Amino acid sequence: MNVTLQKVKVPILPDRVLFGKRNRVRALDREAICVFAATGFFLERDTYWIDEMALQPGYAYSLDEAGYVLTEKKYWDWHYTPRDISLKQATEEFAHLFERLVREAVGNKRVILPLSGGLDSRTLAAALRDRPEQVQAFSYEFEQGHPETSYGQAIARALGFDFQKLVVPRGYLWQVIDRLAVLNGCHAEFTHPRQMAFVDRFRDMGELFLLGHWGDVLFDDMGVPDGLDFEAQRQVVLKKMVKKGGLELAEALWRTWGLEGHFRDYLEERISDLLRTLDIDNANARIRAFKSRYWAYRWTTVNLSVFASVHPIALPYYHDEMCRFVCTVPERWLAGRQIQIEYLKLVAPQLAKITWQAHRPFNLYNYTWNRVPWNLPYRLLDKSRRTIQSLLGKPLVQRNWELQFVGAENDRHLRKHLIDADSFVPKALREEFYRKFKEEDAVKYSHPVSMLLTLNLFNKLENND
Secondary structure (H helix, E strand, C coil), X not given: CCCCCEEEECCCCCCCCCEEECCCCCCECHHHHHHHHHHXXXXXXCCCECCEEECCCCEEEEECCCCEEEEEEECCCCCCCCCCCCXXXXXXXXXXXXXXXXXXXXXXXXXXXXXXXXXXXXXXXXXXXXXXXXXXXXXXXXXXXXXXXXXXXXXXXXXXXXXXXXXXXXXXXXXXXXXXXXXXXXXXXXXXXXXXXXCCHHHHCCCEEECCCCXXXXXXXXXXXXXXXXXXXXXXXXXXXXXXXXXHHHHHHHHHCCCCCCHHHHHHHHHHHHHHCCCCCCHHHHHHXXXXXXXXXXXXXXXXXXXXXXXXXXXXXXXXXXXXXXXXXXXXXXXXXXXXXXXXXXXXXXXXXXXXXXXXXXXXXXXXXXXXXXXXXXXHHHHHHHHHHHHCCCCCEXXXXXXXXXXXXXXXXXXXXXXXXXXXXXXXXXXXXXHHHHHCCHHHHHHHHHHHHHHHHHHHHHHHC
């Protein structure tokens, strides 16, 4: 009897999550769902189901025709093997690699380029500086929010790109939530992908999305001493992973489902085990590797499906060659975004002069002045603007959930999908976290509410299949 085998080689940073089957017991993986509730993403191989697994980055698999995993073999892993190179050499090597990857991905296609006030999209713009006729740029900002589109507009103007300003409207989520549930499989919560508000508008904007995802992780330090000990590394990872209110929700689910032991102990042990698999002495490199191997794939990658549903996507920072390059660059040059900053100064100084949103009102030449007392005038002015806006009854919107969960009409939709819907999560628990969101601390409990909403949509999706 001939058996048809599928061979799957998963990239170092895949642009979509790939799945296989691992046993024949069809049941919810409640421990995995608790981790998902706490962090907003599934960890390692976890999915909703015991019999389903996420194929892992850097592994090669063989699967049978039904999708069951027969063999798996690791062909690559994150490492830290720094070369003795200068910042100038590292920047020049990055420039050569980055621009080649952009050039190969773009070809003669009409590019759709999201721009922000950060550095990742700005480096992509710089790589396209000689082909403005191919680029349709755009930026988002929240309705009643900070004018984020001003940065993208300035970048586009400096390089002669066509530009569109997109304002994320109040309550858009409820018109697209079922569609989004299908696109991302409910493997990520629904208040982050702002692009879903404009998914149909993107169709006529170009032929290819050029995206800067994960550049801010690969080309920065993790904010810890290089020699940080293992236990401290674990606590840093735990703090980075768990969202506000997430631990409380996960522990409530753990108790409700009668799972053995305590959730926090379970999560800490899993993080320890996964950290130990990374044979890296440098703490910054190890934490970056952890985030790239587990976090990027199961969180950042998931909502790329929204872009990919409209046009092909290209992600130079996700490319295998870029990952391999980063592993050889000394941490002292990766720290503080130095390589991206020097690249922009080198090839597009006009972009380096535009305000860096994270350090506003400063740019890439003077951002080190973003400290007291030099930033006090701007901070006082900014606080005054926000105070006046709030007194006028229009408080500044800073987070997407504020546009989707706050207000009478939003609340009607939220209750319908969160409280009134069928779910494998007890109604009393959903009502408890909804009450805490409404009455105690909206910021803290926005994540639990959003995760419970996601679990409900997953339940609906499964029951409609």
